[in-house]
Amino acid sequence: MRIARFAGEDDPQFGVIGDDNGVQTIAHLKGDPLYAGIELTGQKTPLADVRLLAPVIPRSKVVCVGRNYAKHAAEMGGEVPVEPLIFLKPNTSVIGPGEPIFYPDQSNDVHFEGELAVVIGRICRDVSAEDANRVILGYTIGNDVTARDLQATDGQWARAKGFDTFCPLGPWIETDFDPADVRVRTVLSSGGLDSGGQAGETKQDGRTSDMVFTVPDIIAYVSSFMTLLPGDVILTGTPEGVGPMEVGDSVSVSIDGLGTLTNQVVSAHD
Template identity: 60%
Template sequence: MRIARFTTGDDPLFGVVTGEVDQFGQPSDDTVVVELAGDPLYAGLQPTQSEHRLADVRLLAPVIPRSKVVAIGRNYAAHAAELGNDVPEEPLMFLKPNTSVIGPGDPVFYPPQTQRLDYEGELAVVIGRICRDVPAEQATDVIFGYTIANDVTARDLQHKDGQWTRAKGFDSFCPLGPWIETVLDPSDLRITAHVNGELRQDSRTSLLIHDLPKLIAYMSAVMTLLPGDVVITGTPAGVGPIVAGDVVDVGIEGIGVLSNPVRRK
């Protein structure tokens, strides 16, 4: 089931995307969004009688975390190698502020403080309930669904600061979307990133060093995870710079495509 957050010009709404959507996230002519009565993370799945053509609505970030985005670095061996880093023995965890989240089609703003802005396509997980100390074998019980993330990074600031808060935390540095897929096996999905139509990243989630159950167990042993928290799981090899005027398309098999332009702030 695809859960979208969208607007028709007024307040944000939630809905279920029904109808055919191809592997590139493009809807068929009969694809519609059936409105839900409230945020499904809190109100459950309560369809209403209202529906809209998907082509007539503006998709928003499918979730705005009330609390946090928990991110993992260097979780693909080839990516760690391309940046000259060792593979961490344990998950390398950091936080992105919820104010960094934007939706599909929203611009990633290139801030004046950096001279090197990079894209990083990633699988994202939306947490569905309050949880702490989750055993790995029960990790799927706390997952609401899956979406796509771009962990935008000011690479020069990452090296300069010696820690990642500023480099990963600017407004617009966490695009999410286009929707949440609630029924998906995330263990072996193709993940790609294109810049201006050119393929830059092409890997599979089966190559994650630390898989989703381990990540959720590890994180929840440190901090309580709340409904709507987002976990982004790491990026594969092929990251690189983007400039104003570029368009980044991150695709994940079974979910769709997250597309964002880059603009100067």
């Protein structure tokens, strides 16, 4: 099942993406599926007629894993961690597909980091790796945008990772998905949004099977010291190939089975 969040007539709404005689549609849901479950209103809208938003706005936190691909750890000049390297992004950094990433005045070196994202579906603590799937609502795509120069000078990552718009998520949540071995690809294009990540230059091309710590490992580790809440998002790390984006570029992160998340970089003054 693909669950999407979209701009409604008044407030944002949730829906389930489906096919109606060859036309992709979104069947409207009553309330937030994290809390209200899956209850259809009976109304459908062509998917092409709606504007998709971030499929979840975490009420609490975005938990991130650093250096979770060995080759990325090497390109950053670091060792592979013995335990998952955890940091947080604020929920105010979250944006949806097609929304702009604002290039802040404080940085001259903003990077993309395409990642698989896990959406937590229930409150949990001390979850074993064997039980991790029970607390997952589904999966989406994330971009852990990072001001690399500030990451180096600050000595910690809160500012470098935490700017508004530095956590694109989308385009939807896929509930029926196996994250063990799928392709993660990031394409950078100059001069505006591309057509689903096919144009431009491929910068990252990895597989989740190369993760140092698997999704169940990560959930078990994080929940051992931190309560996870419905709607929390876990970014699972990025493959090698991270690099800079400039104002006017667009970045598309594609994951097999999940689709493509595309955002354009704009000046913070736009």
